[in-house]
Amino acid sequence: ECAAIAALPGSGSDCMFGYLHEDNFVLEPLSPLRKCTTLSVAAHTLYEKTNPYVLPGPGGAINLHESKFEQIDDNKVRVSGSRFVPTEEYFVKLEGVKRVGYRTISCAGVKDPIMISKIDSITQSVKERVQNNFETYGITDFFLDFKIYGRNGVMGMFPDAPQRTGDELLIIIEAVAPTQEQADTICGFARSTMLHFGYEGRIATAGNLAFPFSPSDCKMGEVYEFNVYHLMKVEDPKKLFPIEYVQF
Template identity: 35%
Template sequence: MEFKILAPTGALGAGFGAESLALGVAMKPDVIACDAGSTDSGPYYLGSGEPKLSREAVTRDLRLLLKARDGLNVPLIIGSCGTSGRGEGVDRVAAMAREIAAQEDLTFKLARIYSDQDSDTLARRFTEGRIQPLDGAPELDLDTLISSHVVGMMGVEPIQQALRDGAQVVLAGRASDTALYAAYPHMHGADPGLTWHAAKTIECGAACAIPPSADGLFVHLRDDHFDVEPLDPDSRLTPYSVAAHTLYENANPHLIAEPSGTLDTTDATYTALDGRRVRVAGARYLPAETYTVKLEGSRLVGYQTIALGGIRDRVVIEQLPKLLPFAHDYFATKIQDVFQGRVDPDDVTIDYRLYGQDAVLGARDPQRAEPVHELGMLITVTAPTQETAHAVATFVAHTSSHLPISGYDGLASTVAYPFSPPETDRGPVYRFTLHHVALPETPYEMFSAVHEEVTG
């Protein structure tokens, strides 16, 4: 038994070489699968429903994949549509698919799988104790839960059901990255350990290639091993680069949790077949006693305005530990004075992030004690409305450029701004609210599918 899987890129819209795709198509895959989203870029995309990658970039990739699927007559599976997997993202990609079908004279059966969770059902699951925290999860209350936009991360089962129901193109909401690649071989009897390990290896496209790139990988999945190779002729894989990918986005280098169980790569072996290809064997899949669906939630926390500046004065830099607390106290009083009680200072956050000192690693920076001669300063003001954030930022930016420096007489300039005006409105700001799992009665109940015939 052999299954051939084409993973054209790590994210729909990130791109891939047309020549690479052609090489993959020539090897006649049984299925094409592609991820389209992630939480890596932060909570904005889940909170707002906006995609990270441009419509033009996504359309370009989708057009090539739909044409490849049509020529091969194999399933095309795309998950986490629209970056976050919200329903808007699924609908947006579906609209692109219909448009491409009309332009390219393509016909296919399309399934849209939605992963959005309604607040009433979430509240009921919460009160029944069927929402449980993962390690490091924040405290969760009912108000936070129902005020967040929440998606569930589907496993292979809803995708497999869509395929059994005749779908040739599956556009899924939020999904486990690996489930997209595991769904087809898993439902046709492939070894589950090898299937999930192969899926984990190719989930990010050629990210595990040397050099890493926005391009594709191809897998030959067999009874007791799988072979993986890059589609770019100038790329290569090594046992080390393939094995290292099991570390990516995982707390444990050997145990990788999925909704239905855990992939155990402890005994996996990685063998170079030549200078470009690697053979992998030995992984096991351990079914879970309880099926779980990871929940991801995001909610609006305010609006932001930022100002970016630079400091190149050692006297100023040395006094910043005293100056910034002084500035915070001053601005709290200033907000009360300017807004005459209409804005509570506790509802406004003013943050100074100093690039070159503590901005990235903070107190854990091993070079923290070394002298600094230049700093970049990012001032971020977050408030309940954009109007308030901008108004506060104007006097914060102005005053921050003339903080009182001990040892200097008269007016001193402390921060230089490269832009005029220095204030830039960022718009709405969101935060993640959930790191939890739901305990459904079946793998399907939290997801809904809609089927349609798309004709060119």
């Protein structure tokens, strides 16, 4: 499915041709705009992998420790040395999800350098204000988060990532609650609270946030999370995946 993503420049919409030989395979992109290089093909072993050398699958794993990548002409690469190592027992992967609620988001821009310098304490104060408000009505079963792009919006999940802050921020306010109506209400309250939040050093009082869209809040619908993700040992893998041939 990845096809020419393993070429340079990478593309998810072009085709790749694979030549299968007894002890190797050769990759060739079909677009004249792209080339396979040893680097582009080898780099694809990192794609969605926790380990670039061992790629587990049903019945075993592909071992790439001795794989060899060779440039055989201007746009073809030969890969050899890969080995399939079967496991003693056969496993199939199970994946499943459960619904956890409904999501509403609001996107807002921040330019004020004073607010940007205090953004962590501001978002924490807004969270506490929202929680305190809805506890009054007995609503505690919800999730509220502020994803801050321009300050580790992508890498923020890693505690050792360097803390670099831009001179503009995009804040995505996210509320997840048991019903869409509750998510809408919680997100709207959080957005309004942050819009008018008074922080030390604030000069303008017209509003702290710039909204690129109107209406500012967007209903995202149902939210799911993984609740089944493991390997199941089976005695006969063919029993789980019967094949029926029909002649017509």
